[in-house]
Each structure stands twice: as C-alpha cells, then as structure tokens.
Amino acid sequence: MKEKGGRINWLIRHMMLITGLVLAVLLLIRGAAGTGRAFDRERLTALINGQADAGLEWIWRMNYPAAGRAEENETKMVKAEEESISGLICRFIFGQSPLYRYLGREEGGEINYKEEDPAFAGYLESGKFYEEHQYLMYDGGEETGAGTMEQAGTTVLAANGDGAAGSSGNTGSGGNAGDSGNTGSGGNTGDSGNTGNGENAGVAENAGINGNAAALPKKDDNMTCAASVLPLIGKTYRKEQLADYDYMMKHFYSVHTSTTAGRDLMKADEFLAKDFTLEGSNDKPQILIYHTHSQEEFSDYGPDNKEATVIGIGNYLTELLTAKGYHVIHDKSVYDLQNGKLDRNKAYTYALDGVTRILQENPSIEVILDLHRDGVNESLHMVNEVNGKPTAPIMFFNGVSQTPEGPIEYLPNPYRSDNLAFSFQMQLDAAAYFPGLTRKIYIKGLRYNLHLRPRSVLIEVGAQTNTYQEARNAMEPLAEVLNMVLQGN
Known part of the structure; x- marks a missing residue:
C-alpha cells in the first residue's frame, strides 16, 4: 500500500x-x-x-x-x-x-538638462570652440604678413618677386622705414638724424651715433630701453608716451580678431617694471630653444641646403647664446609630423608633452623660446638691412588665452603678463639698437604653451619667402636683444 x-x-x-x-x-x-x-x-x-x-x-x-x-x-x-x-x-x-x-527624461518626455555637468559642458564648449576656430591653432599664418605694411608691421616691404627686397633704395629710407603702421613709427625709425630728438629724452643727443661709445651709457629713470655699449641708432620712447594705451597699441602691437587686448591687460608701466634678470649660474641649463613646427622651411631649402629650416636657425642661435655664457638646450624634436604626415593642429599638444618632460628633467631652465617662421603671400618678401646685412624681420608672438567674449578658462596662463612684458622689453631694445629687426608684436587668442615659464616667447623669423641666410642674419641681433633683457640692463 x-x-x-x-x-x-x-x-x-x-x-x-x-x-x-x-x-x-x-x-x-x-x-x-x-x-x-x-x-x-x-x-x-x-x-x-x-x-x-x-x-x-x-x-x-x-x-x-x-x-x-x-x-x-x-x-x-x-x-x-x-x-x-x-x-x-x-x-x-x-x-x-x-x-x-x-x-534622463522628465514626465513630459523632454530631455532634462537641469543637472548638466559643468566639467562636461566645458569640454563640449572647448570642442566647439576649436571646431569653429581651427585657424587659431596656427601661430602665424598669412594673416600676419600678407596684407599691407600696417597689417604686417614691417619696416620694409618688397614684392618684386625676384629676391631683390631690401635694396639700398628702400632699406631704412624715410619713405618706407617708420611707416605709421610699423614698429617705431613716426617716420623716424632708423633715421640717425632724428635719434636724440624730443622723443628720445634721457639719451645723449649723439650717443652711439658714430659707434665710439666706449663705456655703458648712463641710464636715467626715463629711459625705456636697455643701456648698452652698442650704438643707439634707432628710436627710443619716453615712459609718458608708452603710458598712453592708444599710442602703445598703435606703435607696438597687432591684435588678431580672435581676441582683445584691453587697457586692463596692456600696461606699459607694469611691463617695464618687471625684472627678467637670470638668477642662476650657467652650470645648469638656463635656456630652452625648441620648435613646435619643426618642418617649416625657407625659400632655398633643398637637398643641397637641408639646413634651411627653423631648426637650422635654432642651431645658430644656440651657438650665439652659448658664446655669451648661457647654458642652452636645443630641442630638435619633431612635433608636427605624425606617421609621416604633417599635422600642425595637434603640434602644440605634442610639444607641450615634450617640453614639459624637458622641464621636469631640467627645472633650472628659466627661458623658453619657440622658434618659427611665418607664412605669407608668395609675393611678399620681408627683408631689412640690420648690422649691414639683409635680414629677415622677426616678430614676437603672444597668446593671451582669451576671446572677445572673455577668458578661455580651460587655457589658464599664470604668466600671461610676464610673457607680454618679456616680449615688450625686447621689442623696445630692438627698436633702439637694431631698427628694422622687428615687426609689430602679434597677439592672438590661444595660449601656445607660453604658460610654462614667465620668460616664454614665440618668435616668428621671417617667412617662407625669406632665404636661410636672411633668417640666420636675424639671430645675431636677436641674441643681443635677449642678452640685454636677461642681464637686466
């Protein structure tokens, strides 16, 4: 059972x-x-x-x-x-x-944006900004020198197309040198007959004109350029002149439409008051020279002249500064080539990684120079006679990390004012001792890795229409001007 x-x-x-x-x-x-x-x-x-x-x-x-x-x-x-x-x-x-x-959605089916993450919003905004302003990634470009002399800020302009620019008929002449749109304007730039006039207060009337200055000239409180044994053959400026914002901007700066340079930022008295004298000795590296765009070439580059690049002029500047007693590192790394292809959009990102690594290994470095050459219309050949040599003009370049709408928060630069002062002091010294060497200082909206040191500057040396020798000739006065500022003269 x-x-x-x-x-x-x-x-x-x-x-x-x-x-x-x-x-x-x-x-x-x-x-x-x-x-x-x-x-x-x-x-x-x-x-x-x-x-x-x-x-x-x-x-x-x-x-x-x-x-x-x-x-x-x-x-x-x-x-x-x-x-x-x-x-x-x-x-x-x-x-x-x-x-x-x-x-996440509301009850009505609408997307809820009320709790949008601020960091992600910043990321989206930065991506949109770069997408809309890709041209800002380039430091120079044709807009810096392709137009008139006022736009370029050059002292001598030649568009002969035959390389005859800078002939004796134009170089330093009163008709071209000192154009109202040019550095050291007023019509007297490079005219030795006007050196020591009313705008040159604080400088002896004939100081250095005949090249017989044997001792360092006495520099009074009103003198805005460095004191040097070199002949003062160019133009100097009084502090009262530079205190005038409109005067300073007209004579020394070219501002790209991507940004603004207002009175709150451009203060000549603060720029002149900054001391850039090097503090350390040369037993450790002091100066770093590198090239974000290492593939930039000059007009005579070729198989028989491979030195005709920005790296070539960097080699020469390294020699000149080393001869003056500085400890220099020349970084020849390639930052604008990726997988054999030219990629300048990301060059500043790659360069930031490389330069940061160098600074970590050499914390004693106080000066950073990013050497470039500009890109202009093929009909434009910029060349002046400096030190008796045909010389490609240089242009100091500053990125101010702001647009007309305001600061670019994700590109902070704690040394922005120092960067501006550093280039401004070199510009004044160049105007006084090497007329024709510089174009106007160019200001653009991004940062361009100038935030790594107070003494950081991007330098455009000539353009693709200049020969290597013309660009090389610019390194000698550049080394002198840099030395004046770093010695606190």
Missing part, C-alpha cells in the same frame, strides 16, 4: 512538472506572438530568458512552497540591503555621469 502511494505521489509530481513546462512554453509562445515582427533579436532573446525564468520559478514554487516562501523572504532582505547600500552607491555614481543625466 505504501509502495502504491509512493508511486502515485511520484506520478502526481511529474505530471505537475510536465504541466508546468507546457504552461511555460505556452506563455513563451504567447509572449513572442504579442511582440510582432518589430522586435529585434536582442529583445526577443531577453523575452525568452524572462519567460523561461518565470516558468521555472513557478514550477519550483509549486513543488516546494516552503522553500519558495523562504527564498522570497531572503530576496526581500537582500533587496532591502542592496537598496540601502549598493543601490544608493550605484545611483550616486550613475547620477554623476553626464550621459546618464542627458538621457
């Missing part, structure tokens, strides 16, 4: 199991039919898994109701624990994700 009852129980149990499986299959078919053909494979798979789980759970509960109740109670406890700890943590973490917030 007992054996017969056991068989009945076995039969009933298996009949319930079979019935449960049949019901599970029927539910699965019904659910699949309700989905229609619109469901894709992934959703159908999820549905199958869900229905199968539901069927098996039902069979388990029908056969073992006590175990089902125990499991249900345990599940409730686990869910409560997960809600109190894991659930809260997960919701907090996901809540910080910009994508999670953007995908």
